[in-house]
Amino acid sequence: MRPRNFIIAFVAGAAIAVGLLFTLDLVGKKVVPVQATVLPAGNELPDFSLLNQDGDTIDRRIFEGQWDLVFFGFTHCPDVCPTTMAMLKQVRERLASQGQEPLPRIVLVSVDPERDTPEAIGKYVDYFGEGNLGITGDLTEIRKLTGDLGIYFAKIETDNDNYSVDHSSVVLVINPQGRFRALFSAPLSVDNFVHDLPLIIAMP
Amino acid sequence: MMRRLLLFAALFVIVSCGEPAGPPLVASKIVVTAPAPDMPMAAAYLEIANRSGEAIRVTGVTSPQYSSVEMHETTIDDGIARMRKIAALDIADGETVIFERGGKHLMLMRPNGTPNIVTLNFYSGELLLLSVSAEFTATAN
Numbered sequence: 001m002r003p004r005n006f007i008i009a010f011v012a013g014a015a016i017a018v019g020l021l022f023t024l025d026l027v028g029k030k031v032v033p034v035q036a037t038v039l040p041a042g043n044e045l046p047d048f049s050l051l052n053q054d055g056d057t058i059d060r061r062i063f064e065g066q067w068d069l070v071f072f073g074f075t076h077c078p079d080v081c082p083t084t085m086a087m088l089k090q091v092r093e094r095l096a097s098q099g100q101e102p103l104p105r106i107v108l109v110s111v112d113p114e115r116d117t118p119e120a121i122g123k124y125v126d127y128f129g130e131g132n133l134g135i136t137g138d139l140t141e142i143r144k145l146t147g148d149l150g151i152y153f154a155k156i157e158t159d160n161d162n163y164s165v166d167h168s169s170v171v172l173v174i175n176p177q178g179r180f181r182a183l184f185s186a187p188l189s190v191d192n193f194v195h196d197l198p199l200i201i202a203m204p
Numbered sequence: 205m206m207r208r209l210l211l212f213a214a215l216f217v218i219v220s221c222g223e224p225a226g227p228p229l230v231a232s233k234i235v236v237t238a239p240a241p242d243m244p245m246a247a248a249y250l251e252i253a254n255r256s257g258e259a260i261r262v263t264g265v266t267s268p269q270y271s272s273v274e275m276h277e278t279t280i281d282d283g284i285a286r287m288r289k290i291a292a293l294d295i296a297d298g299e300t301v302i303f304e305r306g307g308k309h310l311m312l313m314r315p316n317g318t319p320n321i322v323t324l325n326f327y328s329g330e331l332l333l334l335s336v337s338a339e340f341t342a343t344a345n
Binding site: 075076077078079080082083086120123124126127152156158159162164166167168169170185186187 | 237240241242243244245246247276278280283284285286287289305306309311312313343
């Protein structure tokens, strides 16, 4: 190989290596989010007036001061909602075990306020760990929040005097400034949350 | 007694019309998730393998511990989770149907008392195909 070609090959190889170092750490783990969609500036939340599990009136300021993982579901949901809440509980436990600070709070916003009283959603979120937040309230106010965030839900009548609710399965990440910062879409995975959340929390 | 007769009849019918070496329907990986506090419903998951030698149609599931049991399927399309009832479930010979979180599941509604163990009876019409029992698993774990 001629010296000039050698230099070109060396520079090209070094550039590739540097590029890899920026995207991979020494054990080959990616240092960019593998699943989350990150909103660079974060979107402001809309105005709303809802209730927490204690029956206190809350507005968008409830999302300020901590990182939040926000899921939209309902307490009479037998499959997706408890599975997602249990997953988020595991995520918090895994993050805590690896020393992550701050830990995100888990928030369930009801898409079934007809059945989800503050007391009901309170018992439900408490079942999945301490410090969780349950939000319910007037349907119109819930739609102010969901509509702005692109969250879909619709009541579906069933054949046994019961009903279900179709709903978005995403988990939103709200930053301590109360801005919608990132989004996890199905299929959700504990590993992906545990990988991505510290990166999102550390982002400027 | 009637249930036992039905079970015997079901097994006899299924075994007699196929060439299975073992039980015609085999259930495994049974998990019944406990209801959240004050919630009237639980969910159950399992795998059912059809080794009967012919196709089987499950038309209903009952439980002595719950007033109603329905086969449901959750689908997530375009990010929307939808849960729909499965009226009848066909299991081809040799096929294993998987009930799992976020997919097919059994929805158990309105418990009779406070059960610790749940029995699930799978029927094809009046024919009892399979009966399984399991303790609750904590939903939050």
